[in-house]
Amino acid sequence: MLELADVTKLYNQGRPNEVAAVRGVTLDIEAGKVTVLTGPSGSGKTTLLTLIGCLARPTTGRVRLNGEILSGLPEKFLADVRRRTFGFAFQRFNLIAGLSALDNVMLPAYPLGPPHRRLTARAMEMLANLGVDHRAATAVENLSGGEMQRVAIARALVNDPAIVIADEPTANLDGALVGQFLDIVATLKARGKTVLMTSHDGRISGAPVVDRVVAVADGRIAEAAA
Amino acid sequence: MGAWATRQRYLIDFAALSLWRHGARSLGLWLIYVLVVFVVASVILYGAAIRREANAVLDAAPDVVAQAMRMGRHEMSTGADIEKLRGLRGADRLEGRLWGYLYDTSAAANFTLQVPSGFDPRFRLERGEAIIGEGVARLRKVEAGKMLFLISPARRFLKLKVKQVLPLGSALVSSDLVLVGEADFRAFFDLPAGQYTDIAMRVRNPAEVGKIAEKSLLALPGHRMVTRADMRRTYEAIFSWREGVLVALLSGALLAFAILAFDKAAGLSAGERREIGILKAIGWDTGDVIGMKLWEGAVVSVGAFLAGTVAAYAHVFLFSAPLIEPVIKGWSTLFPRVTLTPTVDALQVATLGFFTVVPYLAAILVPIWRTASADPDRVMR
Amino acid sequence: MTAPAPFRASTPVFRIAGGLVAAAIAALVHVAIAPGEAARLEGERALVEALDLTDLALFTEARYGRHRSQADLHSAFQDGPMLAEHFPAGSMVPPARGFPPAGFADGEGE
Numbered sequence: 001m002l003e004l005a006d007v008t009k010l011y012n013q014g015r016p017n018e019v020a021a022v023r024g025v026t027l028d029i030e031a032g033k034v035t036v037l038t039g040p041s042g043s044g045k046t047t048l049l050t051l052i053g054c055l056a057r058p059t060t061g062r063v064r065l066n067g068e069i070l071s072g073l074p075e076k077f078l079a080d081v082r083r084r085t086f087g088f089a090f091q092r093f094n095l096i097a098g099l100s101a102l103d104n105v106m107l108p109a110y111p112l113g114p115p116h117r118r119l120t121a122r123a124m125e126m127l128a129n130l131g132v133d134h135r136a137a138t139a140v141e142n143l144s145g146g147e148m149q150r151v152a153i154a155r156a157l158v159n160d161p162a163i164v165i166a167d168e169p170t171a172n173l174d175g176a177l178v179g180q181f182l183d184i185v186a187t188l189k190a191r192g193k194t195v196l197m198t199s200h201d202g203r204i205s206g207a208p209v210v211d212r213v214v215a216v217a218d219g220r221i222a223e224a225a226a
Numbered sequence: 227m228g229a230w231a232t233r234q235r236y237l238i239d240f241a242a243l244s245l246w247r248h249g250a251r252s253l254g255l256w257l258i259y260v261l262v263v264f265v266v267a268s269v270i271l272y273g274a275a276i277r278r279e280a281n282a283v284l285d286a287a288p289d290v291v292a293q294a295m296r297m298g299r300h301e302m303s304t305g306a307d308i309e310k311l312r313g314l315r316g317a318d319r320l321e322g323r324l325w326g327y328l329y330d331t332s333a334a335a336n337f338t339l340q341v342p343s344g345f346d347p348r349f350r351l352e353r354g355e356a357i358i359g360e361g362v363a364r365l366r367k368v369e370a371g372k373m374l375f376l377i378s379p380a381r382r383f384l385k386l387k388v389k390q391v392l393p394l395g396s397a398l399v400s401s402d403l404v405l406v407g408e409a410d411f412r413a414f415f416d417l418p419a420g421q422y423t424d425i426a427m428r429v430r431n432p433a434e435v436g437k438i439a440e441k442s443l444l445a446l447p448g449h450r451m452v453t454r455a456d457m458r459r460t461y462e463a464i465f466s467w468r469e470g471v472l473v474a475l476l477s478g479a480l481l482a483f484a485i486l487a488f489d490k491a492a493g494l495s496a497g498e499r500r501e502i503g504i505l506k507a508i509g510w511d512t513g514d515v516i517g518m519k520l521w522e523g524a525v526v527s528v529g530a531f532l533a534g535t536v537a538a539y540a541h542v543f544l545f546s547a548p549l550i551e552p553v554i555k556g557w558s559t560l561f562p563r564v565t566l567t568p569t570v571d572a573l574q575v576a577t578l579g580f581f582t583v584v585p586y587l588a589a590i591l592v593p594i595w596r597t598a599s600a601d602p603d604r605v606m607r
Numbered sequence: 608m609t610a611p612a613p614f615r616a617s618t619p620v621f622r623i624a625g626g627l628v629a630a631a632i633a634a635l636v637h638v639a640i641a642p643g644e645a646a647r648l649e650g651e652r653a654l655v656e657a658l659d660l661t662d663l664a665l666f667t668e669a670r671y672g673r674h675r676s677q678a679d680l681h682s683a684f685q686d687g688p689m690l691a692e693h694f695p696a697g698s699m700v701p702p703a704r705g706f707p708p709a710g711f712a713d714g715e716g717e
């Protein structure tokens with residue numbers, strides 16, 4: 001369903017500090033499957049995710065979603081695709097400081113305009129699934145690292161997206177919480193969602209729910225394991 | 227609620243939260259905003275009200291006043307002059323007015339001594355009787371039934387029994403008046419019989435005022451004719467000028483505030499840019515972000531407009547405009563306590579609203595547009 | 608049985624906005640009814656009519672200020688007839704258009 005065709009990404013193109021973060025990646029991500037990208041730090045995993053999630057455009061190459069070429073679409077359409085299709089949990093969380101955990105989780109649904117009561121209940125449910133509902137009213141900058149991480153994951157799920165993208169979702173979580181997270185991934189998979197993650201974490205890449213592990217090195221696909 | 231309304235409500239939710247987050251800073255700026263609107267709205271409301279009052283009052287003034295001139299100076303008119311005008315067709319009520327000034331040393335104020343016209347029996351005064359304005363009563367601490375003593379520059383004394391104090395509600399035209407009988411007036415100022423300060427004329431048909439003024443000029447070539455339109459124009463010009471002075475005084479402060487507000491509204495901090503990137507990354511589109519920021523701007527600017535204007539209304543019409551009155555109305559020892567009829571000039575207030583709200587929103591719009599239409603990855607870092 | 612509605616940040620905003628709009632409407636209503644004003648203004652006009660008054664008693668500090676519309680035109684050191692202000696020397700504002708009363712000619716204008 002998601003195809004990358006010979007995608008490259010240069011940051012600061014043409015300037016002395018130019019970085020080639022992704023160099024010619026061709027990758028096919030299957031619908032309804034759980035895919036994990038692994039690889040050393042700085043190998044370009046996060047960059048790949050931002051390209052897939054339409055947060056940035058590739059320098060060359062194409063990104064296709066269900067056969068439709070996304071990379072050339074104007075920003076107006078991309079915003080629509082992001083909203084309808086993707087839920088993004090960032091490596092650096094990117095929560096909005098000053099707002100409560102609950103408000104942060106509710107934010108992605110604002111432009112869709114669901115009834116407020118229903119949205120609140122839904123966001124609380126997401127927080128409860130990850131065991132942080134007792135911090136719902138706390139401003140996010142006062143949360144612990146693991147709590148922030150879980151709020152970020154809850155926010156990615158609140159719109160019930162078809163494709164969930166999670167960048168290092170377990171970097172700040174302990175063993176029990178990782179188990180809880182994998183349960184959520186399993187539920188998503190059972191409901192036919194596509195999950196795409198990056199991880200250094202052996203507990204993730206080795207989990208039975210994972211269908212495919214893709215190794216990334218130096219901006220290229222190194223190997224594709226089953 | 228419709229889908230559109232539900233969505234807008236969410237955007238307002240976020241706008242409110244973001245104002246709340248910057249609490250003290252937004253509040254401080256907002257209060258200054260309110261203050262600026264308040265001062266400007268006070269000037270506008272007060273100016274409109276006093277003009278309206280002046281216009282309404284001058285509606286009842288004489289149509290034409292004929293004033294004798296001699297060597298370019300104001301001279302007394304004579305009974306013969308009045309007789310010359312009596313022949314004019316259309317001149318209705320014709321009368322020699324007697325009025326003059328007296329510098330009252332004990333109050334250190336100028337009074338206007340005047341003989342009431344004989345047309346209204348309520349103002350008929352016997353020798354030794356007076357009707358005085360509110361300001362005179364206040365400065366000389368007298369009331370109806372008490373005695374008032376005046377001394378002329380030629381050391382003539384006038385002992386007057388105050389028959390009535392004119393109501394406070396008419397202070398705008400009568401505050402400094404001392405109405406006395408003709409005999410007292412002539413004796414006090416040593417004015418021979420048959421001399422008048424000027425001649426007031428009322429015209430039956432308002433359309434003929436210009437024509438009658440012209441004919442009067444032919445009949446009395448040494449006179450100058452002041453029509454009611456001239457009187458109106460005089461006050462219109464005075465108030466415009468005084469308002470202009472106030473606006474000129476304020477303009478520096480207004481400009482400084484405009485720079486401050488626009489800098490705040492237009493310059494996006496790194497934090498704000500990042501926030502916009504995040505919102506876009508989690509599914510907001512450019513329109514949502516702009517809508518949210520416009521709501522934020524609207525809450526600030528419309529709120530400031532309403533709060534400032536309502537406060538100005540209360541200031542001007544409930545508390546008699548203590549802050550700006552001295553500039554518009556002027557200053558003197560004998561300062562009339564003027565009450566003004568509440569009026570709101572819709573066009574002026576709408577203009578003020580426009581200039582409070584629209585530039586602020588425009589200043590917000592441009593930088594937001596640029597940030598919000600970029601790729602989220604770009605602005606998020 | 609429904610739970611109490613959760614707090615929304617827009618609620619206080621709407622409350623304040625509602626309060627301000629209500630205050631603005633109250634001001635407009637106050638304009639419309641203006642207690643006692645019609646009678647006061649009528650009394651003031653009646654006084655002007657009865658006494659043949661021509662000017663506002665605002666500027667009593669100088670001879671040419673009190674009866675501004677009657678001030679004599681050509682006295683030495685008085686402000687010119689074309690000036691909009693009542694101060695001896697003008698500033699900032701040019702003479703009013705069409706101000707010269709009938710019979711006065713300054714060589715310009717109609």
Ligand SMILES: Nc1ncnc2c1ncn2[C@@H]1O[C@H](COP(=O)(O)OP(=O)(O)OP(=O)(O)O)[C@@H](O)[C@H]1O
Binds near residue numbers: 048
């Ligand atoms: N906006 C940017 N501007 C310049 N260089 C960038 C930018 N974003 C990423 N890079 C560089 O691109 C390379 C790939 O970065 P990326 O974040 O994709 O790595 P990663 O595989 O996610 O690493 P990690 O495992 O540490 O999260 C890095 O060398 C990084 O420094």
Ligand SMILES: [Mg+2]
Binds near residue numbers: 047
């Ligand atoms: Mg990364």
